[in-house]
Amino acid sequence: MQMRALITGASAGLGAEFARQLAADGFALVLVARDAERLAALAARLPVETEVLAADLTDAAGLERVAARLRDGDRPVDVLVNNAGTAVAEPFHASAIDEERRVHELLSWVPLRLAHAALPGMRERGRGGILNVASLAGRMPSGTYAAAKAGLIMLSRSLHARYRRDGVAVTALLPGFVATEFHERMGVAPDAVPRAGWADAATVVRDGLRGLRRRRAIVVSDWRYRLAAPLIPLVPDRLSAGVGLGARVEASGARPPISDADRSRR
Numbered sequence: 001m002q003m004r005a006l007i008t009g010a011s012a013g014l015g016a017e018f019a020r021q022l023a024a025d026g027f028a029l030v031l032v033a034r035d036a037e038r039l040a041a042l043a044a045r046l047p048v049e050t051e052v053l054a055a056d057l058t059d060a061a062g063l064e065r066v067a068a069r070l071r072d073g074d075r076p077v078d079v080l081v082n083n084a085g086t087a088v089a090e091p092f093h094a095s096a097i098d099e100e101r102r103v104h105e106l107l108s109w110v111p112l113r114l115a116h117a118a119l120p121g122m123r124e125r126g127r128g129g130i131l132n133v134a135s136l137a138g139r140m141p142s143g144t145y146a147a148a149k150a151g152l153i154m155l156s157r158s159l160h161a162r163y164r165r166d167g168v169a170v171t172a173l174l175p176g177f178v179a180t181e182f183h184e185r186m187g188v189a190p191d192a193v194p195r196a197g198w199a200d201a202a203t204v205v206r207d208g209l210r211g212l213r214r215r216r217a218i219v220v221s222d223w224r225y226r227l228a229a230p231l232i233p234l235v236p237d238r239l240s241a242g243v244g245l246g247a248r249v250e251a252s253g254a255r256p257p258i259s260d261a262d263r264s265r266r
């Protein structure tokens with residue numbers, strides 16, 4: 001039987017890599033992000049049936065179109081990858097509150113909304129998987145991004161515990177720094193993180209999909225971060241706060257190069 005996955009944030013970074021790896025596993029795909037052209041270009045390169053669903057997930061109508069697709073029992077979605085994400089580049093005291101709200105919704109409300117749309121059908125069919133791309137940042141008090149990711153981790157654990165017995169796996173994937181467009185969009189130069197700290201997207205995605213197949217509640221990727229993870233609770237809060245994006249952007253004096261253009265699209 002043809003399995004199908006819906007991936008949010010599929011136009012770049014981890015999302016595009018999820019699309020490639022799930023296609024290689026034979027999944028039909030539904031690709032979601034704002035940039036329709038990039039999604040179409042990716043779809044054209046994938047050797048599987050692929051739908052493009054261009055939507056801004058922070059727009060209520062866009063989000064509901066994706067939720068409706070997940071509820072469509074005629075073309076069921078077996079795996080939901082809640083991956084779309086960004087962060088606020090400015091430190092908390094200088095950020096725009098509308099931007100804080102938009103990012104918080106994208107990281108926290110959107111995955112909840114989409115899981116809520118997908119889960120009843122998965123339960124009825126007695127199988128399904130939801131992979132929530134959180135972050136190791138969700139384990140440290142390092143800003144509003146971390147706060148939203150902490151909420152997503154807790155949501156994943158709750159759904160995992162409750163719906164496992166119904167055949168639905170829910171996994172939170174916790175990467176460290178991954179080489180994607182994410183930091184560039186925030187204006188953080190790649191050298192703001194030591195070279196050895198960057199994980200590659202292919203490894204992170206492979207770890208996440210393996211964890212979902214094995215029905216793990218939490219997956220930390222990759223091996224360096226699995227080694228470091230137990231030490232995180234020992235780090236004093238004032239040091240964790242300095243790891244946050246806002247703090248790094250502030251320290252480097254960088255201007256976010258993409259967020260202005262991004263904002264004008266919203």
Ligand SMILES: NC(=O)c1ccc[n+]([C@@H]2O[C@H](COP(=O)([O-])OP(=O)(O)OC[C@H]3O[C@@H](n4cnc5c(N)ncnc54)[C@H](OP(=O)(O)O)[C@@H]3O)[C@@H](O)[C@H]2O)c1
Nearest residue numbers: 009011012013014033034035057085135177178180181182
């Ligand atoms: N990179 C890291 O170091 C890192 C570490 C830990 C966790 N993560 C998490 O991994 C996930 C993927 O990030 P990434 O590193 O792959 O970043 P990325 O390369 O910047 O990709 C982000 C994706 O999200 C989409 N997106 C952003 N805003 C959206 C919106 N309003 N509606 C729909 N789609 C939207 C973007 O597409 P469009 O611009 O076309 O909409 C893009 O496809 C995020 O949840 C992020 O928090 C990343």
